Amino acid sequence: MIQNESTNNPAEQERAALLEKANQLLQAEVAMRRLLELVRSSEQRFRTMFEQAAVGMVLANLEGQWLQVNQRFCDITGYTKSEMLQMSFGDITHPDTLSTDLEATHQLREGAITQYQTQKRYIRKDGSLIWVHLTVSLCRDDLGKPSCFIGIIQDISQGKEAELVAQGQQAALGHTLNLLATQPELDKFLEQVLITCTEQLRERASTLWLYDAATLCNSLHMTCYDGKVQRKPFPWIGEGETLTLSVQNWAAWQQLIHTRRPVIVTDLAKNLHEKTRNWMSAEGVKSLLVVPLLFNEEIVGTFGIHNTKSNYWQPEAIELAQALAQQATLAIQLTRLAEEAKQAALLEERNRLASEIHDTLAQTFTGISIQLELAKFLVHQNPAEAEQILNRIGELAQTGLDEARRSVWTLYPATNEYADLAQTLSDSVAQMTKGTAIHTEVKIHGNPYPLLPFIGKNLLRIAQEAITNALKHAQATTLWIELTYESACIYLCVRDNGCGFSLATNTNGFGLISMSERVDRIGGQLTITSHPGEGTEILVHVPIR
Missing domain, CATH: 3.30.565.10 (Histidine kinase-like ATPase, C-terminal domain)
Structure with missing residues (x-):
């Protein structure tokens, strides 16, 4: 076996060990530098994302004091960054939800939950309220201890406002529907419907017209102006007068007849007569929503809602006006049917009374007449018998009188109002x-x-x-x-x-x-x-x- 000589040299071995150690230190230094560069790079990317985010982003300490806030969050709340960093989340939270937020942050610190989401209201710098969707998470350090909260805030005011409006409209519809079942007076119910329509659509004025198919005319029945129902809405209408307009030359009416759908009138000069047009112009009316009152596809009247803001009508507003128009139509028709039934019942009662008079009073008077003729014949020949006949006539007359009173009494309604x-x-x-x-x-x-x-x-x-x-x-x-x-x-x-x-x-x-x-x-x-x-x-x- 051939060996490398240098490996067996102690000096070379020591030198190799030193080089290995230096290499390890260098590698560690490079790794640290790379790690620091990565951290710095990640922090920069985080800061960039934090500042440029389209939603509000915040960092807060465990006491709720803001540590960092981005510009979008400042835009949402109306405060500057320097102002926000002197405040805590409790300073801008609406009191109604503050206790709920404090409980949620406590559960985050304790580890009971990992994230907290809610819809809440912030109090802006100008005192106005704004709806936000808040998501909060807890950040922990390397040892796993809670270090701070990070929050993401989205402005949901527009959607929340639409939701609240929809809820209000549903409640208003339910209220008027209950009135339909409990309010016996038609005009009082129609007044409430008109007020509800005006308030829910946030307009200043609305009108109710009743249509007469025989004369092809609309008659102004009532007007809601500034939350109050008026019978004399226009200054040129005298006391006790009714504003009646022909629909034959009204362009919007032709569209109503054709579509049976609401019509938005923007050309007021073309669709209104001079006095009404001048009055609406002075009031700043920009458009008119005309909603038909339909019964079996026949128009029985219209709602007219005045828009002083724009020519545009939200679909939700039109749907609400239609729903209220349906309730008004139902009330009008129920009242008409009740009146027809009342007249029919009255005619039936008159016929019954006539028949009863014929069967009782007429027979009684016939008997009296016959007895009188007999009494005339006997008055000189047999006075005693004539006197008996006269007594029977008195009894017949009293019987007839009793029957007449009974017939009159039956015309009165069965009520306990005067019984006691x-x-x-x-x-x-x-x-x-x-x-x-x-x-x-x-x-x-x-x-x-x-x-x-x-x-x-x-x-x-x-x-x-x-x-x-x-x-x-x-x-x-x-x-x-x-x-x-x-x-x-x-x-x-x-x-x-x-x-x-x-x-x-x-x-x-x-x-x-x-x-x-x-x-x-x-x-x-x-x-x-x-x-x-x-x-x-x-x-x-x-x-x-």
Whole structure:
């Protein structure tokens, strides 16, 4: 075996070892330099990305103090970098979400979560609020200890605003839909729909027109202006007048007829008559959204919404206006159908009443007529029998009168409003004399029982008329009201200690005619007692059969 001699030389071996060590040190130095260059290069790339990012980026210490912020984040918040570095995230966080953010950062430090995302509001330097989407992660050092937070912030104000608007519109639609089921008065419901439409679209004015196909005219029904519904929207319309316009020469109407879809009117000069056009021009109206009210594809009216901002309408705004127009249409048609049903029911009731009159009253009067002829024949020949016939005639007349009253009573709705006259009368006396110096005493005798609405209502009105007379004319200091229930009749007595009057000269005044007519309607008897200086007593006696 041949060996290399130098390998066995101790000096050469030492020199080789030194060279190897130096080489290792050099390699380590080169590796370190390369690592430092890589770190410097990565940091530069990080800084470049940090500063030029299209989203906000921040570094914050574990207490939430900003360490670094990029320009985009400053643009979002309205602060300068130097201002931001003197602040913490809590200084610009809306109070509603601050506690949630603090809890999330605590969970990040504890390792319970690795990332935190949320939608929140920042308070800008000018005091305005801005919606952002925030993503936060925790940075750790080489030993794994938490060192700082890094956050990415995206401005979502526009999308969030649209989302909130959509939520508001859905809530508004739900509110008006509930009103449709609970509000019995058509105009009050239409007022709310018009106000909702104007507010949700953030416009100043809107109008509701009703269309008459017979005359080819639109009539202005109501206008919402600055959040209030007005019946006289334009200064040139007089009190009680209705603005009615023909649609025959209206270009937008032809488009409505053809498409049955909303129409955006930008050429106001071409589509509006002079006075309306001048008024809208003065108000700064740039365009008009006309939304048809459709029922079975037939136009029954229109919404007109005035846009003072631009000629452009967001699709969401048009959809909302259409939805509200559908609710208004449904309310109008339901009211019309209810009125038609009411008229049909009234006609049916009239026919029923006519038939009943024929079957009862006509027969009664026929019997009376026959009995009268017989009585005439017997009055001289047999007076006793003639007297019996006259008694039967009286009974027939009373029967006919009872039937007539019963027929009238059936026309009144079945309601309990006037059934408890004792309570209703007591409440009415208290209300009418509230705030006056007059002393009142209300007494109820007997056991109160329910009255027919027709009787209860008329007795209440008679009492109210008598009380009004005492308050306005009698100069009374004390008023006594008594209601007496008996098995076969009811008594109402209203008495005062006022100045009284002469029945011979005042029988046509003080509502006495009205009271007398009401007593006649319910088959009662009215007795009025009064003398000058001695007060007045109104007594009503009504038989209850």
